[in-house]
Amino acid sequence: xxxxxxxEKRRYKMPSPSAAxxxxxxxxxxxxxxxxxxxxxxxxxxxxxxxxxxxxxxLGVEMSRRAMIQCMTAGVPVIQADLDLGxxxxxxQSFDFAVLSQTLQQVRHxxxxxxxxxxxxxxxxxxxxxxxxxxxxxNQLLWGRAPVSSSERYQWYNTxxxxxxxxxxxxxxxxxxxxxxxKELAIIRGRAVEQAWAANVRADSxxxxxxxxxxxxxxxxx
Amino acid sequence: xxxxxxxxxxADERSVGLVSTQYVDLFVPPHSLKxxxxxxxxxxxxxxxxxxxxxEKRDNAIFVCHALTGDAHVAGRHSAKDxxxxxxxxxxxxxxxxxxxxYFVICANVLGGCQGxxxxxxxxxxxxxxxxxxxxxxxxxxxxxxxxxxxRHLGIERLLGAIGGSLGGMQALEWAARFPDMLRTxxxxxxxxxxxxxxxxxxxxxRRAIVTDPHxxxxxxxxxxxxxxxxxxxxxMVAHITYLSEASIEKKFGRRLQHSDQFAYELMxxxxxxxxxxxxxxxxxxxxxxxxxxxLYLTRAMDYFDLAKSYGSLPEAFSATQSRFLxxxxxxxWLFPIAQSREIVSALIQARRHVTAVELxxxxxxxxxxxxxDQLEEMLKPFLAExxxxx
Numbered sequence: 001x002x003x004x005x006x007x008e009k010r011r012y013k014m015p016s017p018s019a020a021x022x023x024x025x026x027x028x029x030x031x032x033x034x035x036x037x038x039x040x041x042x043x044x045x046x047x048x049x050x051x052x053x054x055x056x057x058x059l060g061v062e063m064s065r066r067a068m069i070q071c072m073t074a075g076v077p078v079i080q081a082d083l084d085l086g087x088x089x090x091x092x093q094s095f096d097f098a099v100l101s102q103t104l105q106q107v108r109h110x111x112x113x114x115x116x117x118x119x120x121x122x123x124x125x126x127x128x129x130x131x132x133x134x135x136x137x138x139n140q141l142l143w144g145r146a147p148v149s150s151s152e153r154y155q156w157y158n159t160x161x162x163x164x165x166x167x168x169x170x171x172x173x174x175x176x177x178x179x180x181x182x183k184e185l186a187i188i189r190g191r192a193v194e195q196a197w198a199a200n201v202r203a204d205s206x207x208x209x210x211x212x213x214x215x216x217x218x219x220x221x222x
Numbered sequence: 223x224x225x226x227x228x229x230x231x232x233a234d235e236r237s238v239g240l241v242s243t244q245y246v247d248l249f250v251p252p253h254s255l256k257x258x259x260x261x262x263x264x265x266x267x268x269x270x271x272x273x274x275x276x277x278e279k280r281d282n283a284i285f286v287c288h289a290l291t292g293d294a295h296v297a298g299r300h301s302a303k304d305x306x307x308x309x310x311x312x313x314x315x316x317x318x319x320x321x322x323x324x325y326f327v328i329c330a331n332v333l334g335g336c337q338g339x340x341x342x343x344x345x346x347x348x349x350x351x352x353x354x355x356x357x358x359x360x361x362x363x364x365x366x367x368x369x370x371x372x373x374r375h376l377g378i379e380r381l382l383g384a385i386g387g388s389l390g391g392m393q394a395l396e397w398a399a400r401f402p403d404m405l406r407t408x409x410x411x412x413x414x415x416x417x418x419x420x421x422x423x424x425x426x427x428x429r430r431a432i433v434t435d436p437h438x439x440x441x442x443x444x445x446x447x448x449x450x451x452x453x454x455x456x457x458x459m460v461a462h463i464t465y466l467s468e469a470s471i472e473k474k475f476g477r478r479l480q481h482s483d484q485f486a487y488e489l490m491x492x493x494x495x496x497x498x499x500x501x502x503x504x505x506x507x508x509x510x511x512x513x514x515x516x517x518l519y520l521t522r523a524m525d526y527f528d529l530a531k532s533y534g535s536l537p538e539a540f541s542a543t544q545s546r547f548l549x550x551x552x553x554x555x556w557l558f559p560i561a562q563s564r565e566i567v568s569a570l571i572q573a574r575r576h577v578t579a580v581e582l583x584x585x586x587x588x589x590x591x592x593x594x595x596d597q598l599e600e601m602l603k604p605f606l607a608e609x610x611x612x613x
Contacts, residue, residue, distance in 0.1 A: 035574065057574060065600075068580065072601060075608040077546070077576045079567060089568040 022127045025192045025207050030054055034096035040103040042067050044076030084108045087116040095121035104128050105161040115177045124210040132166025132200040167200040183209040236315045238273040238298035238322055245269055248371045261358035268372050269294045269338025270330035274322035283378045286329040287386030287393035290520055291512055293337035296329040312595040319599035330372055332365040334520055336513035343513050355441035362527045366396045380404055382610055387411035387591035392527050399533055402542035407609045409548045411591040412555050414562030415529040415536055421557055424464050425521040428457030432514045441515050454514045455505030462504045467554035467587030536569030546576040548605050552590035553583050
């Protein structure tokens with residue numbers, strides 16, 4: 001009596017070799033007992049770890065039905081939503097942290113989602129690939145090839161990445177959305193480095209902790 | 223505790239088999255039920271069915287809340303000759319979405335109904351005369367109050383879940399708000415925290431059809447030769463349109479004619495188009511099983527339901543519940559559009575509750591919650607299993 005299953009929608013969060021590392025970095029920067037929203041939460045692994053280790057109150061947002069069912073199997077609460085359509089059903093400041101890992105470059109309007117994160121949460125934790133990496137520059141300069149992120153194995157025609165930004169580009173965007181960078185961590189050869197030398201040349205990706213510019217001063221980060 | 227008889231030989235292995243409706247009197251003197259306007263009601267006769275076995279810990283019970291005109295017979299057959307199974311048979315049975323090998327499933331007819339639970343058809347206490355319109359006003363809160371009493375009567379302190387679509391979803395929401403400690407999960411399908419003005423409008427037309435039927439006799443039609451079945455059938459026809467979608471009507475009937483390839487040019491022919499014939503058929507079938515007065519009471523209860531108004535605000539309504547929520551809406555439902563479910567979800571986020579929400583694609587309009595069983599089952603199974611495993 002029921003219809004055939006609708007086609008699987010595309011996933012935002014693609015498996016990335018640096019995911020385990022960035023998940024660990026995210027984990028380190030989330031306070032015990034926080035309320036955390038993970039946008040593009042995939043199978044909910046990060047969230048269930050946050051619940052287990054940090055006693056976090058968690059909620060995921062995901063578009064893929066298959067991934068949502070994985071969340072349900074793990075007891076991770078999850079809302080089906082298209083990040084391109086914003087977070088209008090999410091009340092303002094209802095979370096301590098909003099996480100967006102390796103997803104910003106894949107949404108249609110990065111500035112909108114960033115603004116929304118700073119609206120619904122006190123802090124935004126964002127992981128972005130760095131297309132300012134020397135290998136990207138090298139390929140562009142020497143061979144005239146389209147930029148492909150060094151940490152993800154995609155070609156220009158099959159990449160889910162719609163927007164290619166470097167670290168300074170991202171910093172500019174944070175300004176545009178009235179945000180403030182609380183912390184910047186460059187992911188260089190499998191390590192998260194604070195205040196790295198020539199980060200924009202060396203980093204595969206970067207982790208940012210953001211706040212609203214107008215937000216009251218927070219307790220110092222661990 | 224189970225009503226499950228030995229399954230019929232030919233019965234599908236995934237069926238609960240032969241079942242029978244059970245009855246119990248609750249709110250017997252000196253107790254009584256205080257309904258809507260403060261009227262007292264009792265005893266309240268309740269018709270219910272159960273499937274599966276209650277676990278020793280009594281922690282595997284799931285209550286199914288039926289929609290407007292549903293009843294307690296939700297799965298299996300009453301007799302081997304029964305052609306029709308219970309109304310949600312596809313979802314309930316061994317290995318199905320509500321797995322009766324694992325869970326103890328309960329369904330009961332609502333207060334004010336006409337399928338065995340006390341309602342306007344029931345005799346007034348101490349008399350042989352039916353209540354008719356002297357039946358007190360009842361709300362969805364009162365229905366849930368009766369069902370909670372039934373659950374306690376069955377020896378269950380806490381349900382693993384309450385699940386329902388449409389009016390059933392409203393009941394499940396009320397369960398969570400009214401009995402925050404009695405529920406571990408709430409599954410809300412194609413429903414909302416209140417009925418839209420458009421929904422009230424359709425209910426109004428249905429009620430008008432009933433009360434203007436010449437055989438309505440101000441509700442006292444029980445001892446008459448005739449009853450307002452034309453009005454009731456018309457009410458059903460109107461309501462039925464709201465359960466479908468433009469696309470599903472188009473696909474199923476289009477503009478196809480019922481009897482011929484050409485118009486008959488007969489004004490009084492009522493079933494020229496296939497869709498007309500279908501609606502008439504639905505109306506006719508409905509009057510065989512439903513009471514007009516009951517329809518008036520239940521649609522009014524649905525109109526009056528407003529969770530935010532009853533509890534101050536929606537987040538307030540969810541402030542005490544410990545329940546996990548699964549909220550599903552359907553793309554082509556225009557009686558309870560997706561925005562209604564989003565409102566629930568938004569309030570649940572604000573109230574910091576455990577909420578999972580899915581918008582399912584379906585062409586079947588409001589009826590999707592009854593028809594898209596595979597999609598529902600796919601989510602329901604892991605959702606319930608995880609909640610059941612977590613203390």
